Each structure stands twice: as structure tokens, then as C-alpha cells.
Amino acid sequence: MRSTFGMGLALWAVVQATAGAAQEFPVTVTHAFGATVVEEAPVRVASVGWANHEVPLALGIVPVGFARASWGDDDGDGLLPWVTERLEALGAEAPVLFDEGDGIDFEAVASTNPDVILAAYSGISQSDYETLSRIAPVIAYPDAAWTTTWREMMSQNAAGLGMAEEGAALVADIEGRIAKAVAGYPELRGKTGMFVTHLDIRDLSTIGFYADADQRVQFLTDLGMETPQAVREASEAGKYSGRVSTERIDLFNDVDLVVTYGDEARLAEMSDNALIARFPAIARGSVVLLANDPMGTAANPTPLSIDYVLDDYLGRLAEAAARAGE
Template structure:
């Protein structure tokens, strides 16, 4: 039995009567526990306060990965964002989402094309009772527009800075399934702890996640701050935040920053680097007279993830992707940590 199957079974036991249905059917409805058990839910977030007066029967989600919370809890949304990064077969669904739909014996719901931002008309067409967006970059204008359609669960503090735990907590609360959400968090924490324990070389190793590296111009270094979920996930796995990254992150609420390569010596405290790219990128870093002096580069302690595939996508942890990628990701990190030791 897979982790997703165990979670679905536990959710069914906690909330009898859960039944998923596909949005491909006429007038689809995403089933949630019995309405008579509902008490109004009020959720405070960065863009306001949302009160959900009655149990939502039709759940829509926007932005990255929010749909994974209802899916993990046995609910198929009536509409959700299509994957626009890491989609290996072009169907708008990442593999762990496809697996969840298969386990629920459900077809894919309506997929919103968010290439140019939120498709408000498409969301409205699904007639949702609630819109989940706990992990998102919604503007106040986006939030206000969506709120005219249905109550919206937005991010708690920082745009694109919601941890996977908070994503589950907020979105499950919006479904009236806070208890089930807490159980899901606990199970994932146990799974992550077991994986980290099996790779003791990660403990105390400082890690930095480089992003948008241009091999034709290495005059600048861009990296994810501690406000980004990729960097947050390092700490879940026993890795530490380099003081240099922590100091720069404390000066902003942005999820990424850019630093001059001439100041690459500021990152002398980085033991391990994770980035998106292939052998060409690693070779470029090793050949650069400035960046090659960073300990992680000099020691070959680099994890280079495919930016256009599921593995690279799952480095940004989400409720369903964590189990799907954990073993492979930890193995790559451990290999890099050994190289830098």
C-alpha cells in the first residue's frame, strides 16, 4: 500500500462518506464530509480574512500544487491549475497527481491555464464553493476578484513562501478537514525523518539552492532565500542554512535574490549546492575563475536537477510530490555531501 493510499484510507475512516467524483462529468461536485457536521471556518491570511459559512461541495484551486491537498484527502477538485513546469508528457498533470487521480478512480478535472496568470473566467465557470490558494503569489487584486466568485484561502504571510506544512494546514481547514490535514502532515514528517536518518551525512551540511544560472554570463549568482520552500526543505532533511544566505534572506521577503559573482567569497560557508541544469552548467561553474572558488564547487558537491522534469519540480516540496521524490532526492544530496566532506 502506497503512502497516498494509506492517507486516503485514513481520511475515509475519519470522515465517513468521502467520495470523489470527476469534474469531467456533467455538473461535477467534489465530495466533502457531511454538511450537517459543519461549523463556520474563519481563516486569516496575508490578503485578508476569509470565512467559509458552509461546507464546500465544489472545490477549486489555483496556483501551484494547492490541488494536492484535497486530492491527498480524497477529494477531486472541480478545477485546478495545469502544470506548467516539469510536466513530462504535456497533459498538464504531474506524475504524482496522475497517481492520486488513478487511486481515486477519477478523471482529471478542469485544468486552468495560468501561463498568463489566473484565468478568472475559467475558475468562475466551475462554480466553486471555495478556492484554495494557500501556496500562491496572488496579488490583492487577484484575491479580490476571486473572492467575488467564492471564499478564497490565500497565503499566510509571504507570496510563494508557504511551507508544505502550512499549505496543508490552511487548505485542509478550508475544506473543514483540519484533523485529516494534521494527520497527513504527521505522516509526511515521519517519512521525511526516516529518509534523513538514513543519510546522516546531511546533518549539519550547509546547502544553497542556485537558480536561473546563465552559463553564458556568470557575473551574477541568483539563489533561493530562506523564504522559498526549496530552501525550507533543506532543513527538513537535516541540512543547514549557510550564515551568508541567512543574513541576506533576513533583509528581504523575496523568495530569490541575485548577488555579484565578484563577491562569491561571501559564500565560502556553502558546503553543498543544488541547482537546475545539466553537465554543461556544472562545467561552467567549475571553469569560472570566481565561482569555482566556492567550496561546494571546488569539491564537486553539486546536485544538478533537470529543470524540465518531475525530479527537479519535486525539489519544491508539495503534499503528494514529497513521497514520490524523497528517496531519489535524498540519495543525490547524500552523494554530493560525501563529495564535499
């Protein structure tokens, strides 16, 4: 997989180029729970939820604490590889890691004495927000839980740091590299991709999928693909996932390829089911299987992970797209 070290230096160059453009304080950030005022430039930054810490890291700020990685952490140190590389590039050690296996560890967050808490991509509730707000100002998601795009994650969190312009520059930088990489895979243009949540042989009565509000699906769009009409129609507003009865599997005849979590053995077991076998993409093997590894994790894109997996992910999608045309 591609190293993010070069990307980290590129991001830092962008930040340095816009270093004089930081916002004046106080700053106000609106979100699903109202508005948060950050009175002074935060020095001690903490985050909860998924990958919010990557925004300050990309902007050259080392957080005092963030959530321990629970998926795709090959060496069990609680850090994903692109985060480790970014910390090394900044000459920093790992900060406090919060264990969110049973929800937010409020005491651990409070122990880091943060000036601001980033949670733009998370599932925090109103109660969580209120509790966290007693610790420090909280930057919550703009609309609904777990529907924040990586672009929104960066812009929302960067605004809370008083670095809105730097955040916008970083988004543009990443978008440019995505566009350059995608140009090498014209076979993906216009192909429809469905992201199935998990292959679960214990319950074949329904098919779970990530909705068009989920950034895994939106990342496929970034990579030149389209969301199938059936997925758009079955997606509920504000929901990041949905389910459809397997008896209605014919709805997905317009799906060119499927991305999902699982292995070849699980896919073979699924394909033996009479209803699943009617799913054209699965029947012809137009499937990208993701494991509990960095690739599987980064299919849910984040500011630092995109470069790490971009070329490999595009290559696997292209292979599945080729099978769709056989």
C-alpha cells in the first residue's frame, strides 16, 4: 500500500502556504445540536468518534487524545498505519487513546483537559453532546449521526480549530489527487456500485446496505462510479444504512459490482442460497471483498487514509468492474 509520508509533507506544505489565514476568535460552528462557540484558539485538541483526529493531524496539530482504533489495526497498538506515519512525520508520540468499545469514555476525555472536542463524524447523542460540552466546546456533526462526508469532517473540524481556510485547501489538495488517480481507471466511469454491509449467512432474510448518505457509498462516487437507482430509492433520509427483503433481490439487477466485508468462503456460502444467486453482481463474481485490515478500514475514507489505499482500492474495483462486463 502507498505510504502517506509523502502525502503528509504535501499536506503540511499546503498548511504552511496558508498559515497566515487562521480565523479570528471567537469562532462559531453550527451543527445538529445547535451552535458551538470556541472563544480562543485551542491548544489541547481531543476527539471522539471515527477519525476526527485525522483533521488536526493533517493540519499539523497533534491531539492530546482520540479514540483507539478497533478495526483494521493490524499490530494492535490502537493506531491505524496512516496515523502512525503522520505522527512520525510530525515527530510526535501517540497521545492518550480512548477506548470507545462501550461508548464514549467521558472520564478519559476529561482527563486530557482539552480546549475543544472534535466529533464531526460520530454518532454522539444529545446526551453525549451535553456531557462532553461540560468538558470543553464540542464540534458535532452538521446534520445526522454517521452521515458526515470526509469533506464535511475536515471543514467542520477545521472551523472549530479556527483553520477553515487551511481545511478548505486540504480538501482541494486531496480532491486533486483523487481526480488524478481516477483518470487512470476509465472503466469505472458510470459503473454502479452497491456497498453491502456484511455477508451474514445466519440471516439471509434481508440484504443490508450502506445508503447514499454514507461516505463509503459517496467515496465510490468520488472514484467515478454511480449509486444504483435501487439503493437511492431504498435509502431513507438521514439514515446511513438500510435493509431490503431478500425476496426483492431483483431490485438490484442494475448493480454492476458489490463491495462488502467478508471472505471468499463466506461469499461462496451466500451464493449457494437460491435467492442470493439471483443477485447478478454476486452470481458473476463482480465483488470486492474487504477484510479487517487497513484496506477494509479505509473504504470508509478519511483525510489521511485516502492516499494510503487509493491505488489499491481503484485496482480492485476495476477488476470487479471487468467481471461485470464479461
